Amino acid sequence: MAEKACVKRLQKEYRALCKEPVPQIVARPLPSDILEWHYVLEGSEDTPFAGGCYYGKIKFPPEYPYKPPSISMITPSGRFAPHKKICLSMSDFHPESWNPIWSVSSILTGLLSFMMDDSSQTTGSVKSTDSEKRCLAKASLAYNCESKNCPNFKKLFPEFVEKYEQPHALGQSVLEQSNYKDLPSGPPAARIEPAKRTEQEVEKNIAVNHAENRRQSRNLPFWLLLLLASVFGVVMALPLLQL
Template identity: 55%
Template sequence: MAGKQCMTRLQKEYKSLLKDPVPHITAHPSPSNLLEWHFVLEGAKGTEYDGGVYHGKLVFPADYPFKPPSISLFTPNGRFATNTKLCLSMTDYHPESWNPMWSVGTILTGLLSFMYDTQATTGSITTSRAEKERLAAESLAFNAKNPTFRKLFPAWIEELTRRATAAAQPAPAQQAQAHAQAQQEQANGEVSGQANGHANGDVAAANGGGGIFGAARQGGGEQQNGQAGGRGGAPPGRGLGNSVVTLAVVVAVLAVVWVSSGSGGGGALWQSIFSQGAAAGGHAGPR
């Protein structure tokens, strides 16, 4: 049976842990036995124990703090064997190295530090990093099967539920990527629809415009054909106009000659030239 000094010391240490918790360590005495404490060690980030939750037990002697406790772990971890007393300087394996000034907080801090080391000791095992990481991922679910763990560490049971919920949902980065992909697909669909609409509109406009411009070209062709036909030969009546002008000039010249030579001779000459001019003009015009 534990002495009064032992009980007083353990009660004092428990109050101290509740007031000033040790990082990555939680410890509670068993409700039915103050000499038996259960603890949880959290694996540090960036190590092979990242995410691991390791449940173990401290058993104090009745004359604590003058003698050290024993330590064992229940959770598979890849560093220490389970349900086996560990040989450390602050355990009952080495009472000669025990310091009565050490407390539950310092004992568990030393255990966590030794866990990250690779030094071999009684109760230690050797496994790969991959094996330690696998065990760390499975540790909390393993602990949840233990009735004592569920009773003393309800916050970790809630954490297990939270992790299970988070694992069932896509990670934030995956959600962001899926959202961005959906937006890109929507944008591509809109661009494709607009491009097809514009292309169809352009084709329709081209077909309609082709009819209009085709008619214009056809009309223009007919007009050009008409002009070409007109240029192919002299316009009707152009030969007659030239003959009339020539005849008028000849008549004017003859009139001047007739006036200057006298009426008699001039009249005969006039009749002769007029008859020749009339005969030539008659051949130039239409028959």
């Protein structure tokens, strides 16, 4: 259980971070345990870590600020081994060099500076090529949001989750619009209705034409009826003339 002085100190530091955020650094305690802080470091420009979001933990002892915390990084970075404690002068590897005036912001600022300087190695660090670091930087945000190794990331850092989801939502929207352009315009009912109307109009025209033909065939001109009657009369009179 944390000592009263420890709780007060960490609460004060959290308020200070909220009031004056440190560039490239975001840090927040677990709501259920003020001794466990989670952080995100953003890679510096002009380094292989540019664009990366590196998620990790700081665990403070109940005697903080009189004893140093342990520091680890969860996101694969090519600089530190995931989940391994990192040896720094301000970590629990070196309690003899710890200074009680150091704070969360100074600890993480030192960690960020040490991370960007790839020439220094320590316990918990790893070696990798710049190309590997760049690949890991590009994949870091997706790892933090999707990996089972980061169960608290989405809860503590919703702004980074939103940053991750925006390109996916935009890509999905573009895909849907592209697919929709290949379809006839208008809602489904509007697309089907004209076809039905056209079919009905054709059938109606056929029926009208058929009825008109029948009407014309029934209503013969009067002069044609007289001509037919005359021809019929001549034909009937021929046998009588032969007698």
